[in-house]
Structures are given as C-alpha cells and as structure tokens.
Amino acid sequence: MKKWLPVACLLLSGYAGAQDNLIDQKLQRCLNRESSTVGMSQCYDAANKAWDQEMNNQYNQMMKKLTGAPKAKLKSAQRAWLAYRDSWLDASKSYFSANQGTMAMLSLGAQGVDLVRNQALMLQSINKGSCANPDDC
Structure with a gap:
C-alpha cells in the first residue's frame, strides 16, 4: 500500500494542475450548465x-x-499509446455498458477526456524538458 502513495499523489497533483487549464474550465462550466445525459456527453466530447x-x-x-x-x-x-487508449476505452465500454446503463456514456466520456488530457500533458512535459515542477506539466 505504501508504494502506491507517491504514485497517487503524483496523479492527483497532475489532475489538480489540469483543473487550471482552460479546456477543463470550459468543460466544468459546460457540465454545470447541462442537466441531461446527452448534454453532459456533448460537454465531454x-x-x-x-x-x-x-x-x-x-x-x-x-x-x-x-x-x-x-x-x-x-x-x-x-502509436502504442493510441492502441492502448482504444483498447482501454473498448474494455471500459464493455464494462460500463453492462453495469451502468445510461450513465455509461458519461463514464466513458470522462475516461476519454482523462486519457487524452494525460497524454497531452505528458507530451507537454517532454516538450518543455521537465515535469518536476508542476508548472511545467
């Protein structure tokens, strides 16, 4: 359990930094405005x-x-990441469709955003040369 704590902290700090991003701010405003599953799904798209x-x-x-x-x-x-993303979303779709009903589309939308956001931030960290400073990622 202890060995996962640093990983969890790193992921949460990356997510917290991403919340300051304009894309995520726009997503949050959209989700706050929408009340239907279809509308929220469009926000994630x-x-x-x-x-x-x-x-x-x-x-x-x-x-x-x-x-x-x-x-x-x-x-x-x-290319490997793209294959991973597609495979992960396919597995998630299978699970969520069987277990969540109409909420499955929102879960898949959120996962899709998270996957692409994380990859964009990883590429950005390489592009900038560091990810040690949260402002760089």
Whole structure:
C-alpha cells in the first residue's frame, strides 16, 4: 500500500494542475450548465476534441524538434499509446455498458477526456524538458 502513495499523489497533483487549464474550465462550466445525459456527453466530447488537438500540437512540436532515433521512438510510443487508449476505452465500454446503463456514456466520456488530457500533458512535459515542477506539466 505504501508504494502506491507517491504514485497517487503524483496523479492527483497532475489532475489538480489540469483543473487550471482552460479546456477543463470550459468543460466544468459546460457540465454545470447541462442537466441531461446527452448534454453532459456533448460537454465531454467537446473537451475530448480540445485535448486531442492539444495533444496533437504537442506531438507535432516534438516531431519537428527531434531527429533520428528519438523521433522514431516518440512516433512508436505515440502509436502504442493510441492502441492502448482504444483498447482501454473498448474494455471500459464493455464494462460500463453492462453495469451502468445510461450513465455509461458519461463514464466513458470522462475516461476519454482523462486519457487524452494525460497524454497531452505528458507530451507537454517532454516538450518543455521537465515535469518536476508542476508548472511545467
């Protein structure tokens, strides 16, 4: 149990930093405004698209900077992450659809946003050269 505490703190600190992001602020305002499952799902879809664009921006910046093996490794890692994301969401869809009914679409929307946000922030941390300082991530 003790070995998971630092990991949990790191994840929570990253999430707290992400809450200051304009994309997440817009998502929160949208969710506060909506009362239907369909409306909230649209909020998650918009946030997912915005985070996906940010992730792609960070990735493209890195690809312009890198050459040789580092560039090939980043490309390979991003492709592997995309496969992981799709696989994870497929497994989650299977579980949530069987266990949550209409709330499944919200759970999947939130997970999709979290996955893409985290990848965008990881790419940003590489792009900036550090993730030791929360302001860098």
